[in-house]
């Protein structure tokens with residue numbers, strides 16, 4: 087990663103921690119609120135940074151390892167930032183029977199990462215999920231908020247290409263604006 | 268409860284109902300058409316949003332007046348997006364697989380004109396002499412809707428629509444009676460919990476009712492962890508108030524003033540709809556303080572689960588609400604005595620709660636008449652997999668598996684053969700053809716080796732490998748084991764390793780016996796239902812499909828040709844057309860090359876066995892073959908010069 091990217095990430099983290107600190111003040115110091123607090127943090131910032139977990143532990147007056155113990159128990163929580171486009175491939179029963187595993191492999195191969203990882207440019211991340219409730223459309227993948235039913239290996243390439251074209255377009259437009267300024 | 272409440276709950280309801288009806292008619296123009304669009308998760312995934320936009324544009328474009336009403340899901344997921352058009356002078360008509368193009372056409376020809384476009388419709392929702400009635404089709408007339416009666420027909424965002432259909436009348440009736448009267452009604456109805464185990468609901472209520480405790484809680488279990496079942500979510504998204512009403516009746520009956528919805532985190536739309544529904548019920552005095560003018564108070568909160576299958580188990584669920592890791596606890600004490608924060612707690616599934624209002628309204632006797640004697644009422648299944656009409660089906664218990672799969676859901680696509688049906692999710696079992704005449708109820712399914720469980724039902728055709736299915740479920744339970752019991756934690760891992768070896772062609776003599784004895788140990792050595800039932804998929808597949816295991820182990824062959832390490836694809840050079848390139852572009856790994864006489868070959872070292880080339884090959888050539896074991900594929904060398912480009 088280049089220096090600029092790193093600085094930007096540090097800035098982002100600082101802003102995030104600041105925001106979390108403000109949010110925590112709103113919550114009473116109730117041990118029973120641990121999971122909802124973690125959910126709100128992740129809902130807003132998309133992952134639980136180590137420093138954020140420490141802040142939660144301090145706020146609730148419990149040990150960091152207790153917070154970690156709870157957070158790691160549940161599949162919902164993630165500890166690294168996801169990609170800009172979060173790809174979730176369903177491997178529930180119906181999707182498995184209809185070849186969801188092959189869809190997942192195609193995403194992994196195409197993006198050169200494994201499920202649970204994020205691409206180095208932080209554009210994409212892949213996750214496996216169990217049943218998103220559209221079994222009649224199996225196999226299913228979800229990117230961001232959009233559900234893609236009846237997936238086929240050949241559709242994977244097209245989807246990713248679509249995002250890449252979009253990104254190129256955005257980049258070019260940004261350059262254009264910069265040039266005109 | 269004090270006596271003067273008795274009349275007032277029902278009187279207050281009547282006033283409320285009139286008020287709602289008045290408000291609805293104020294807005295409703297009887298001469299105007301209504302367009303109901305199914306917009307639950309499955310509808311949205313099939314493009315319901317675009318359809319809605321197309322209708323909106325069409326109405327503007329052709330200058331037609333009509334109301335668009337977003338509704339939930341009727342369960343016919345295979346036919347989504349579904350739209351019902353109700354136009355004065357016509358019966359309400361159901362259209363399937365509506366595209367934006369069809370939406371525009373409908374707006375012009377039917378809403379703007381008089382032509383209901385017969386070619387696009389599934390049927391009419393009411394009997395009439397113009398259009399065939401949907402109830403004449405098996406998919407509709409075998410069903411019996413008690414729980415999902417209003418799903419897909421009313422707007423889940425608007426409590427008034429539920430009330431207009433008689434919603435919350437059951438609550439007013441329950442509040443007008445002594446709790447004990449409601450209790451005996453539920454007991455006599457014979458309702459059994461729809462969360463899986465089928466425990467008598469009335470008995471459970473009795474325990475909580477009788478238990479001592481200041482702060483009793485009612486919990487609705489909407490964790491729905493089975494990776495192939497989605498009816499609970501559909502109910503919450505399509506008709507939230509029926510569940511809320513059931514919870515309120517339960518709370519009044521057992522003496523609780525606090526209730527919690529425990530909803531799975533993966534269901535954001537359900538969380539949103541339920542939260543909104545609770546707010547609306549509060550505004551109308553159907554929740555909160557002094558419900559319907561009585562002195563009964565009830566607050567309902569929503570708690571989001573965080574994605575752990577085991578948290579569907581009631582004691583683990585309680586742990587997780589208390590902010591801990593969701594580890595099941597030893598029972599007794601049962602939650603009915605010592606549950607949330609050590610207070611008596613009633614936990615029921617979504618479907619159980621939703622069954623309560625109809626039972627209170629129509630009486631126990633009415634309910635007992637539906638379905639079988641031992642499991643009265645209806646059951647909801649999500650029938651998916653290799654099936655023509657995939658979706659949610661609500662049937663009276665006692666219908667046979669054959670009738671459900673073949674009559675109601677249209678059988679197996681592409682004229683393939685039925686092989687097995689997996690019922691009950693990770694805790695359930697796989698049943699072969701011989702069991703198709705088993706009636707669907709709690710006891711018959713358990714006897715056959717499966718279970719009602721979550722209501723997940725995956726139909727598998729001849730191309731599904733039973734060892735692979737067992738491996739799939741073990742992979743799931745192994746990951747979801749909370750780790751408390753050694754046998755569950757390590758035993759499932761061993762089972763999975765052995766199954767994995769078998770599907771890779773490395774099975775050994777004696778593996779089947781080992782799987783069986785290990786399974787028994789896991790069943791006996793586990794505390795909660797997860798471990799006790801996790802080996803079921805393995806045991807039933809061994810019991811009914813032993814020959815498949817043996818073929819994998821002894822011949823290194825997968826009879827269903829599904830286990831990828833045990834199969835190979837090759838191109839039949841006699842059939843392959845010279846110069847055709849259809850398969851080349853479909854291959855994600857560029858494994859297909861051109862032979863010296865301009866036909867195609869597959870490079871086995873690159874092939875990932877995804878099967879894309881099979882679908883890409885034009886049917887008139889049909890040249891791609893699949894074989895098991897893989898060494899049956901003829902060796903076709905890539906021409907030397909081809910390698911360099």
Ligand SMILES: Cc1cc2nc3c(=O)[nH]c(=O)nc-3n(C[C@H](O)[C@H](O)[C@H](O)COP(=O)(O)O)c2cc1C
Nearest residue numbers: 460461462488491492579580581615616619796797
């Ligand atoms: C591993 C495991 C997972 C479970 N998952 C669910 C679930 O997702 N939904 C549910 O209602 N019950 C689930 N149960 C059953 C609950 O423990 C409990 O019996 C049920 O919620 C009671 O409701 P009922 O009486 O209405 O059936 C599960 C049980 C086990 C052992």
Ligand code: FES
Nearest residue numbers: 176178181220221
């Ligand atoms: S199994 Fe994939 S959506 Fe249900």
